[in-house]
Amino acid sequence: MAGSALRRLMAEFKQLTQNPPEGIVAGPISEDNFFEWESLITGPEGTPFEDGVFVANLSFPNDYPLSPPSMKFVSEIFHPNIYPDGRVCISILHPPGDDPTGYESSSERWSPVQSIEKILISVVSMLAEPNDESPANVDAAKMYREDRSKFNDIARKSVRKSLGL
């Protein structure tokens, strides 16, 4: 019998392929390693990210689901909650514990009740509604607050880029 982390990842993969959430595709990059996933996320409608298809990699720890995976966008994306190197910073990806900023309530944090699907859905809603209170990308947060039209322009540029245009 395989390890419990592997079994759970396989179960989640099965679930995701049987009932894929709208606008999201995800699965292991290689059948030989279920701990490295790739996901394709469609930019939510009615936002400057609309129509974009963004690629992000998920990397799972050995003790998944006790610890959360980490997520990193491969596609270039300018967003208050995504570090310039692509790492995603949202509360569902943080293990509960001390929160120095005081912005995240522990109910949104990681626990085994969360899942890959919930992470991806949160990322989609993060794209739709950036949280500029504890930004990962300070420049993006500042622009989002102060110069929304420029922010939207950059977002639309990243959409075109993500489509290879």
Next chain:
Amino acid sequence: MVRFRSELVILISFLLTLTVIINAFLHKKQFYPSIVYLTKSNSSMAVIYLQAFVLTLLVGKLMNKIFFGQLRAIELEHLFERSWYAITETCLAFTVFRDDFSPRFVTMFTLLLFLKCFHWLAEDRVEYMERSPNITLLFHSRIVGLMALLMLLDLHFVNLAYAHTMAKGASVQLVFGFEYAILFVNILSTMTKYLLHTIDLQNENPWENKGIFILYSDLILGFIRVLLYLTFMSLMFKIHTFPLFAIRPMYLSLRSFKKSLNDVILSRRAIRNLNIMYPDVTPEQLSQYPDTICIICREEMTAQNGDNSQQIKKLPCDHIFHKSCLRSWFQRQQTCPTCRTSILRPPAPQQQANQPQQPPQQQQQPETEPATPLNNRIPTNPNFFINNNRNNIGSIPSDFFANMPGFAAPPLPPFAFMPPPLPPLNLNGLSDQDLNQMEGNERHNVEARIHCLRNISTLLNASMLQMQQYMNICAASSHLENLTQTKTSIENDLKFINIPEVTNKPAKESDETVTSSTNVKQVEEEDESDAIRRRRLQLFEAKSSSQN
């Protein structure tokens, strides 16, 4: 491109070596003198070192082909990172042993580094076993072969160093002896993990105790590693000088030993709590649950009576899980994975100094119904606020309340009636007698503790109510702010209208406008601090809900 370049380097190095050797031979015509000539000339030695380096790399590549095939990106990354440290440490070691510096010495160190690389790779590969659903026979034979080879080599070199030290006294061989001994311990731990994973793979059912086996093997091998380092350090310090190059690995091994010790303690505690506090779920009870998927492993829970392998536990919040899944979760968090209610909290590791508070919480359990205790956000008992204040508290030191851990953390906003107790965290004030008294098992002690806890929950409830009121006030005050703003704008307008009058009657009215505008400022300031308070309040609520 890279491949082409490396082949070029190999070719050049071979050609250079060849020319150097032929050159020496042409000069001296005989075997022995040409060897002497070669070793005396710095430039030819440099060429030969380069050649040796290239050869080592080639052998490494060959071994890699045999034992690993393609290396994964993460393995390469680890390899580079670790070799970087290892090379730095080797250079440090060179400075300590510069007297022994010789080609033989350099060879030994290169060999050590070379073997270290394969130990790391083996470790990574075994870890990979848990990640892949396709573990082939080839994988098994490769890893077993590699581990056996490495073990033999390690043992051989330990032996060699031992014999050398015994015969000729302490020398740099001591370092090699210890390095290989530690490598041997490492490969033993890799081997243990491999065996555990393999057994697990052969099993039909999930093997619950595997995690515990891994914990204990880590603990034991970590302990041996620490012992080895300590012996090495003290020996080196005695006969030579302080081994600076061994500090980092020693620190790392100490840290990992501490971590595995901590893990074992937490896991034992989790198991004990699971056994004592939470009831097993019987098949009849299980059939009443609509959803019998364990949220942690996402597998169906099937109660098998009498079979130890699939025990199911129920938490006070009525959520059910596999016992083994809960154990591994409780090692990290003392909350329900589904609803995040805190379960009765066993002492967190850093709170071990606060011993006296823990026993009351744990002993309280058998006295009351498991579903209700300390779930104190909402009092279920209507008598809750009335009857518990005066009974039996006398037997407890008066600052007992203040020492309860729950009160230490939250930064409370300063507000009106009934402030919560301040947190003097210092337990030194308690005498041994006090402590003994609190730890007592007699009925009145236990009762007193329960009362104490109830009081705390009353306090918490009261403060929750207060906070709600407070929130209301906050909301109202922001409304108020709007009003004051309109008021000031009206006043400003009035001011314009009143200008002529004001010039006529300078004193009173202008005074009034000034005061009103300062009022406005104050209101604004207050509003800002309100926002901060509100945020703190949210944080506190989150904290207190996770702590209760």
